[in-house]
Every structure is written in C-alpha cells, then in structure tokens.
Amino acid sequence: xxxxxxxxxxxxxxxxxxxxxxxxxxxxxxxxxxxxxxxxxxxxxxxxxxxxxxxxxxxxxxxxxxxxxxxxxxxxxxxxxxxxxxxxxxxxxxxxxxxxxxxxxxxxxxxxxxxxxxxxxxxxxxxxxxxxxxxxxxxxxxxxxxxxxxxxxxxxxxxxxxxxxxxxxxxxxxxxxxxxxxxxxxxxxxxxxxxxxxxxxxxxxxxxxxxxxxxxxxxxxxxxxxxxxxxxxxxxxxxxxxxxxxxxxxxxxxxxxxxxxxxxxxxxxxxxxxxxxxxxxxxxxxxxx
Amino acid sequence: xxxxxxxxxxxxxxxxxxxxxxxxxxxxxxxxxxxxxxxxxxxxxxxxxxxxxxxxxxxxxxxxxxxxxxxxxxxxxxxxxxxxxxxxxxxxxxxxxxxxxxxxxxxxxxxxxxxxxxxxxxxxxxxxxxxxxxxxxxxxxxxxxxxxxxxxxxxxxxxxxxxxxxxxxxxxxxxxxxxxxxxxxxxxxxxxxxxxxxxxxxxxxxxxxxxxxxxxxxxxxxxxxxxxxxxxxxxxxxxxxxxxxxxxxxxxxxxxxxxxxxxxxxxxxxxxxxxxxxxxxxxxxxxxxxxxxxxxxxxxxxxxxxxxxxxxxxxxxxxxxxxxxxxxxxxxxxxxxxxxxx
Numbered sequence: 001x002x003x004x005x006x007x008x009x010x011x012x013x014x015x016x017x018x019x020x021x022x023x024x025x026x027x028x029x030x031x032x033x034x035x036x037x038x039x040x041x042x043x044x045x046x047x048x049x050x051x052x053x054x055x056x057x058x059x060x061x062x063x064x065x066x067x068x069x070x071x072x073x074x075x076x077x078x079x080x081x082x083x084x085x086x087x088x089x090x091x092x093x094x095x096x097x098x099x100x101x102x103x104x105x106x107x108x109x110x111x112x113x114x115x116x117x118x119x120x121x122x123x124x125x126x127x128x129x130x131x132x133x134x135x136x137x138x139x140x141x142x143x144x145x146x147x148x149x150x151x152x153x154x155x156x157x158x159x160x161x162x163x164x165x166x167x168x169x170x171x172x173x174x175x176x177x178x179x180x181x182x183x184x185x186x187x188x189x190x191x192x193x194x195x196x197x198x199x200x201x202x203x204x205x206x207x208x209x210x211x212x213x214x215x216x217x218x219x220x221x222x223x224x225x226x227x228x229x230x231x232x233x234x235x236x237x238x239x240x241x242x243x244x245x246x247x248x249x250x251x252x253x254x255x256x257x258x259x260x261x262x263x264x265x266x267x268x269x270x271x272x273x274x275x276x277x278x279x280x281x282x283x284x285x286x287x288x289x
Numbered sequence: 290x291x292x293x294x295x296x297x298x299x300x301x302x303x304x305x306x307x308x309x310x311x312x313x314x315x316x317x318x319x320x321x322x323x324x325x326x327x328x329x330x331x332x333x334x335x336x337x338x339x340x341x342x343x344x345x346x347x348x349x350x351x352x353x354x355x356x357x358x359x360x361x362x363x364x365x366x367x368x369x370x371x372x373x374x375x376x377x378x379x380x381x382x383x384x385x386x387x388x389x390x391x392x393x394x395x396x397x398x399x400x401x402x403x404x405x406x407x408x409x410x411x412x413x414x415x416x417x418x419x420x421x422x423x424x425x426x427x428x429x430x431x432x433x434x435x436x437x438x439x440x441x442x443x444x445x446x447x448x449x450x451x452x453x454x455x456x457x458x459x460x461x462x463x464x465x466x467x468x469x470x471x472x473x474x475x476x477x478x479x480x481x482x483x484x485x486x487x488x489x490x491x492x493x494x495x496x497x498x499x500x501x502x503x504x505x506x507x508x509x510x511x512x513x514x515x516x517x518x519x520x521x522x523x524x525x526x527x528x529x530x531x532x533x534x535x536x537x538x539x540x541x542x543x544x545x546x547x548x549x550x551x552x553x554x555x556x557x558x559x560x561x562x563x564x565x566x567x568x569x570x571x572x573x574x575x576x577x578x579x580x581x582x583x584x585x586x587x588x589x590x591x592x593x594x595x596x597x598x599x600x601x602x603x604x605x606x607x608x609x610x611x612x613x614x615x616x617x618x619x620x621x622x623x624x625x626x627x628x629x630x631x
Contacts, residue, residue, distance in 0.1 A: 021350065021373075021377055021381075022381075023347060023350050025350045025351075025353060025354055025373070027370060027373055027374050027377060028370060029374060069470065069471045070470070072471045072474070073470055073471055073474040076471075076474045076475055076478050077474055077477075077478065079478070080477075080478040080481065080482070084481075084482075084485065092387070092390075094326070094327075094330060094331065095327060096378065096382065107378065109378060109382050110382070113377075113381065113382070114381070114382075115381070115382060115385070116382060117571060118390050118394070118574075118578075119398075119570075119571040119572075119574040119575045119578070120570070120571060120574070122574040122575075122577065122578050123570040123571065123573065123574035126485050126488055126489050126574065126577065127489050127492065129482075129485050129486055129489045130486070130489040130490060130492060130493075134486065134489075176492060179563065179566060180492065180550060180566050180567065180569075180570035181567065181570055181571075181574075182567035182570070182571070186374070188371065188374060188375050188378065189371060190320070190324060190327075190371065190375065191367060191368050191371045192368070193309075193313070193316070193317075193364065193365070193368040194364030194365075194367075194368065195364075196305065196306055196309060196362070197362070197364075218361055221361055222361065222363045225362070225363055225364065226363075229364065267305075267361050267362070270361055271359065271360065271361055274358070274359060274361070275359060
C-alpha cells in the first residue's frame with residue numbers, strides 16, 4: 001500500500017504494484033484498469049438483469065397456471081439474493097471473481113495478500129448499495145411517481161457519478177467498497193510462454209562489431225523483442241533500417257533475419273554485463289565495457 | 290560460465306534459452322495444475338499434483354528471481370510473473386470452504402463482532418429510544434405530525450383519527466392464511482435492504498445512519514402515540530414485541546456497524562485512515578450479515594407468528610424470550626482463542 005514506487009522503468013505504467021510474497025519475491029502485480037473494471041461490471045449488470053428478466057417471466061408464467069403463493073416468495077427472495085449476493089457469492093468462490101471479472105481476466109484479492117475473508121467481500125459489495133442502487137432506486141421511484149424533476153435527476157446522477165468515478169481519483173483504482181474491504185482488483189491473465197527469439201536455426205551469418213552492439217541498452221532490446229514478436233513487416237523494416245543506419249551496416253535485404261541475429265547478439269552482450277553487475281538500462285546510460 | 294561464447298560466428302546461447310530448457314517442464318506442469326484449479330476446482334486435481342504444487346510454486350518463484358537478474362527475455366519474465374501470481378493466489382489467497390466459514394461465523398465471528406461493537410450498539414439504542422420519545426411527544430402534541438413522520442402508505446388507516454375498533458382490528462384480526470409466508474418474505478427482503486443501507490451509509494461519517502436510526506425510532510413513537518391514548522398500548526406493544534425485539538435489535542446492530550465505519554473514517558486514531566477503515570469494515574460487515582439473519586427470523590415471527598398468535602401474553606412471552614436469547618448469544622462470555630471477528 002504505502003511502498004515506494006518501484007524503480008522507474010520507462011515502460012512501467014501506473015498500474016504495477018510491488019507485492020512481496022512470504023518467500024520474499026516481488027510479484028509486481030498489475031491492477032485492473034478502470035476500463036476493464038467498467039467492462040466487467042457491465043457484463044455482470046447485464047447478466048443480473050438477464051437472469052432477473054428470465055426468472056421473472058418463468059415465475060409469472062408458472063404463477064398464472066399454478067397460483068402457488070410460494071412462487072411469489074421464490075421471486076422476492078431470489079431478487080434479494082440476486083441483488084445482494086451475485087457479486088459477493090461469486091467472489092467468495094475459489095476464483096475470486098464474478099463472471100464478468102473472469103471474462104475480463106480480473107480477480108479480487110486482499111491488499112495485504114492474505115486470505116480474502118467473507119466479511120471483506122460483504123463490505124465490498126454492500127457499498128454498491130450506496131454507490132449505485134440507492135440513487136438509481138431513488139431516481140426510479142421518483143420517475144415512476146412522475147415527481148422526478150431536473151434537480152433530483154441531476155442529484156442522483158451526480159451522486160452515482162462521484163462514486164462511479166471514485167476509482168479514477170486514486171492511484172490504486174479502488175472503489176469505495178475496495179477501500180473499506182482492504183481489497184483491490186488485479187489482472188490474472190494466463191499468458192502462454194512466448195517462443196524464444198534468440199535461437200538461431202543455423203550458424204549466424206552476420207557478425208556485429210563492438211560499436212554496433214554498444215548502441216543500445218535493455219529498454220531498446222525489449223522494444224526490439226516486442227517488434228519481433230508482433231511481426232509486422234513495415235515496423236520490422238523501419239527498425240532494421242534505423243539500426244543499420246546507426247551502426248553503418250549495409251542492407252542485405254533480409255530484415256527479419258538481420259533483426260533476429262542482432263537481437264540475439266545484443267542480448268548475449270547485455271546479459272554478460274548483467275552477470276557481472278553492469279546493467280545498462282537504455283541507450284542513454286553509460287556504455288561501460 | 291561459457292566464456293567461449295562470443296557474439297561472433299558462434300551459435301548464440303542467451304541465458305534465457307539455457308534457463309528455459311532446464312525448467313520449462315516444471316513451469317508447464319505448474320501452469321497446467323493452476324489452470325485446472327482455476328477452471329474447475331481444487332478437487333479436480335490428482336493427489337500427487339496437489340502435493341507437488343507448493344514445490345512447483347517455489348521453483349517457479351526462484352526461477353522468476355533468477356530470470357529477473359540474469360535474463361533480458363521479457364516474454365520469459367512476463368510469463369513467470371503471471372504464473373507465480375496465479376499460483377500464489379491459489380496457494381495463499383484461497384477461501385476456506387463455505388461450510389467452515391459459515392460455522393465460524395455462527396460460533397465465533399458474529400458474537401465477537403457484536404460484542405466489539407457494544408459502544409456503537411449503545412449509541413444506536415439510545416438514538417432509537419430518543420426517536421421513540423420524540424416521535425411520541427410531538428404526535429401527542431400535534432396529531433398532524435403523524436402524517437409527516439409515518440406517511441400514508443405505511444400508516445394504512447392506523448392514524449390518530451381512526452376509531453378504537455379499527456385499531457383493535459389491525460392488532461388482532463387474522464389474515465388470509467395463504468398470504469402469511471409471502472408477507473414474511475416481503476418483510477424480510479424489505480427490512481434486510483434497509484439494514485444494508487444503514488450499514489453502507491455509515492461511510493458518510495455515520496450521519497445518514499444516525500438519521501435513519503432516529504427516524505426508525507420516531508416512527509415507532511408516532512404509532513405509540515396513536516395506540517396508547519386509545520387504551521390499546523398494552524396490545525400494541527405486544528403486537529410490536531413478538532418480532533420487534535429481534536427486528537429492532539437487528540436494525541440497531543446494523544446501525545452500530547455503520548457507526549463503526551463512519552467513526553473509523555472520521556477518527557482513525559493511531560492507525561492510518563485506510564487501515565482503520567478496513568478493520569472497521571470487516572467487523573461491521575460481519576455484524577451486518579448477522580443482522581440480515583436476525584431479520585430473517587424477525588420476518589418469520591412477524592409474518593407468521595404474529596398473525597397466528599393473537600394472544601397478548603404469548604406475544605410478550607415470545608418477544609421476551611427472543612430478546613433474552615439474542616442477548617445471551619451475543620454477550621455471554623465465551624472461551625475463544627480467536628481475537629475479534631476475522
């Protein structure tokens with residue numbers, strides 16, 4: 001929570017948080033961005049409404065044929081559970097996520113890394129009442145009675161707006177509910193291991209001079225990695241041309257091969273520096289040799 | 290290490306490649322196990338995989354540390370980071386089973402939370418009493434206040450101008466039998482929603498919660514002011530009491546939970562505001578969940594018990610018994626090694 005920001009890496013966006021496991025390793029969690037959170041919530045909201053509509057239709061059809069008062073009870077209790085329990089019960093499950101969050105690759109976890117208690121999840125989702133349902137119910141009732149004037153509408157929307165936008169006003173993207181529950185929402189997307197880039201099929205045909213390899217640092221190396229993995233022809237051509245120009249190399253027509261080998265050579269060189277404690281973060285850093 | 294490797298004319302071998310070759314199988318096994326737990330459940334994992342899980346997790350963690358220090362292959366580091374994160378939450382962040390949680394809630398969590406809220410509960414109770422007194426006095430003073438406090442739909446004909454007979458009927462007339470359960474369900478969902486509101490509103494420095502609790506008391510006072518002057522006070526108290534001891538207690542407790550949050554945010558004491566809010570939120574949530582359970586009981590008592598039992602003394606007896614039961618359950622000292630609600 002109050003840890004200093006991790007070392008300023010150029011690509012570190014504002015959503016990575018240092019998180020030390022009991023084993024002493026920093027997992028560097030990625031928080032869910034406001035956009036993903038909103039999308040997850042919309043999916044859940046649509047799902048809740050869909051379940052409600054379908055269940056209502058089914059129960060009403062049954063009610064007209066059977067006339068059992070038990071159905072009314074089922075509906076009322078069902079509505080209550082759906083409204084208050086959808087988020088809480090799903091997040092209490094092993095996945096720590098509602099269906100919407102699961103689709104968006106999010107998960108609710110305790111900020112201190114401990115077990116999520118049921119209490120935390122109840123608090124987290126009870127606050128939704130104040131954040132969203134209260135003003136909307138208020139607005140809905142007033143509108144149904146025809147007494148909703150501009151002021152009431154503005155007030156309700158303003159109230160909801162303050163709470164809905166609350167995550168944008170703090171660094172950790174916390175809802176009011178998260179704040180009170182001691183939770184936050186992190187991304188947990190299963191990534192498959194990308195293929196190795198630095199594996200030459202045959203012996204390298206090119207060799208690079210010391211000067212050519214001392215042009216760049218880790219940041220450029222990883223940018224190059226991104227370019228190679230994305231595999232877009234024109235960006236590869238642009239990058240290859242830039243490197244050739246800077247290193248005074250001649251164009252041999254094989255951009256991809258050139259970049260792959262340059263990547264491997266640069267990687268070996270930088271890693272060797274790493275092993276003896278010489279990190280070169282980017283091209284502006286001192287190229288000690 | 291391999292000093293002979295030079296960037297010139299030798300097959301390049303970066304650290305990541307060696308590293309991947311040595312450990313990829315373990316990472317993939319861990320990934321498969323974690324994926325299986327995520328997709329299905331912990332029960333879907335065979336026993337030897339389960340035993341291997343912590344070891345594989347620690348291997349992956351140490352791989353991550355090594356990779357960060359020796360390798361520049363970002364795909365590898367990203368992969369290990371997400372793998373370790375997912376495994377961490379499966380190992381450390383997982384919930385205890387629903388049954389264990391439920392049992393712990395009833396055995397320790399709930400009474401402990403209520404006990405630790407005793408100061409707030411007292412305030413909440415006093416506010417209710419104050420509300421009752423004020424409501425009673427102002428409606429006695431000027432009957433027009435009744436409509437301002439209670440509202441037409443809630444009053445349902447039980448206003449100061451109603452005759453003794455009408456009022457008596459509302460207390461004792463039996464209702465349609467088949468509607469009783471429906472009525473109970475309605476009362477429960479309605480009251481539980483109010484309880485959740487009064488808890489959640491505590492966030493605004495407890496002010497709305499205090500208003501809600503006082504207003505609740507004022508409504509009761511206003512009704513008393515209608516029934517007591519007509520000589521129906523004894524019957525009315527019995528009518529309220531059969532479920533009211535449970536219901537009012539629940540509302541007082543959910544208000545107390547709201548107070549705890551509001552005061553923790555306003556006056557965090559030695560802790561940071563955030564930490565104080567988290568601690569208060571946890572205790573409050575447990576008490577509030579308990580209040581919802583109490584309201585379920587109250588809904589049954591009100592919807593069914595009160596409509597079936599029309600005898601004043603039975604009503605008093607049940608109400609008193611419930612109150613004593615709750616008080617014993619909450620405040621009876623018990624030997625518990627666990628600290629306040631977890």
